[in-house]
Amino acid sequence: MTLADLMPNDERLSLMQNGITQLDQWLTDILQVGLLKIDFDYSFDQIISRMVDAKLGGIANRLSRIKTLDPANSDWLDMVTQELSLVFALSWDLKKLEHLPQKRQLALLGYAGLNFRKTNVAQLPGVSDAWLLLGQHQRQEDNLTRRTCWFFGRQTHRSALVLDFAFGRQRFENTYRLGQHYRGRMHYYPALLPMRALLADATPARFAVQSLPGFDDLSRYATKFTKALCSDPWLSKFPANFNNVTIQQIEQRFFVVDSSARSILISNNAETSWRLLALAGGLPITLFGEYDGRTLHVFSLLMDDRVVSIDTNQSP
Numbered sequence: 001m002t003l004a005d006l007m008p009n010d011e012r013l014s015l016m017q018n019g020i021t022q023l024d025q026w027l028t029d030i031l032q033v034g035l036l037k038i039d040f041d042y043s044f045d046q047i048i049s050r051m052v053d054a055k056l057g058g059i060a061n062r063l064s065r066i067k068t069l070d071p072a073n074s075d076w077l078d079m080v081t082q083e084l085s086l087v088f089a090l091s092w093d094l095k096k097l098e099h100l101p102q103k104r105q106l107a108l109l110g111y112a113g114l115n116f117r118k119t120n121v122a123q124l125p126g127v128s129d130a131w132l133l134l135g136q137h138q139r140q141e142d143n144l145t146r147r148t149c150w151f152f153g154r155q156t157h158r159s160a161l162v163l164d165f166a167f168g169r170q171r172f173e174n175t176y177r178l179g180q181h182y183r184g185r186m187h188y189y190p191a192l193l194p195m196r197a198l199l200a201d202a203t204p205a206r207f208a209v210q211s212l213p214g215f216d217d218l219s220r221y222a223t224k225f226t227k228a229l230c231s232d233p234w235l236s237k238f239p240a241n242f243n244n245v246t247i248q249q250i251e252q253r254f255f256v257v258d259s260s261a262r263s264i265l266i267s268n269n270a271e272t273s274w275r276l277l278a279l280a281g282g283l284p285i286t287l288f289g290e291y292d293g294r295t296l297h298v299f300s301l302l303m304d305d306r307v308v309s310i311d312t313n314q315s316p
Contacts, residue, residue: 001123003102006190008114012055016112019054020094023047027088035080041067057113062087086234106190111234116189121198126185129153130205131160133176134212134241134288135299137311143168149176150239150290150299151186151199157213159239160186160197174202178300179307181205193232195239210305212286214241218262225291237290244284247277256287256296267295268311276310279303 051060184202188194
């Protein structure tokens, strides 16, 4: 299996390109009329429906998230403008798709809504390592359960995001245990900065977890995150390993703080944030989470050579 085999057929590609033309016209109208002068709900509903019809589900989902932002939030206009700029950038690149390298073509089509079959991704070259499960989270949406698993390579130090979905009472195909290493191959989905992957031929492996490579200086992590965004402006989640940081509560909000008093706001709910504060006990800790550019969702911390979950929605 090669990247060329993952490209959509001509009919699907034509349908998506027609949708991009409609999106481009809609974005142009927004610029001419002004964001605050349009019928916001009606306009977004119309373009979201067109994106779905054009098999551009990724763009439809991004527009739907924009529509759900709270106008009462003081940062609403900034957040909407930022998200729309990313939609515009994606539309701009997709309009010149045929002139781009094939790897970038596939990444952009994937962001736009092209789904890659697991069986095909599993045939792409893989990365072998012993993969430590550092974070696990489940979320229920109607009749669909989504499971997020973050792995970290023992030798490669690469991160991998494994997403699984289960419908109704269906069980997940694989069961993973937090803090366990798994020998296997990660097959990464096409992306500008590959993160999402499939774990193949996974077998449990026994390794001690005495420490984790990470950042004790939040400014250095910010530099790494900035470089990641330069590679992939549409990056929505980024793994975060922090060492020797403390947890502090300030006016009912919780923060990860480094030794130079730099901080990142924690987005976990009150219950898990209080649990994290109690487990840390005011001492420097090692923790893992995912960062979205604004806040950090903490999944776990390292205690007594064990990875301990602080997430109440961790899958069993």
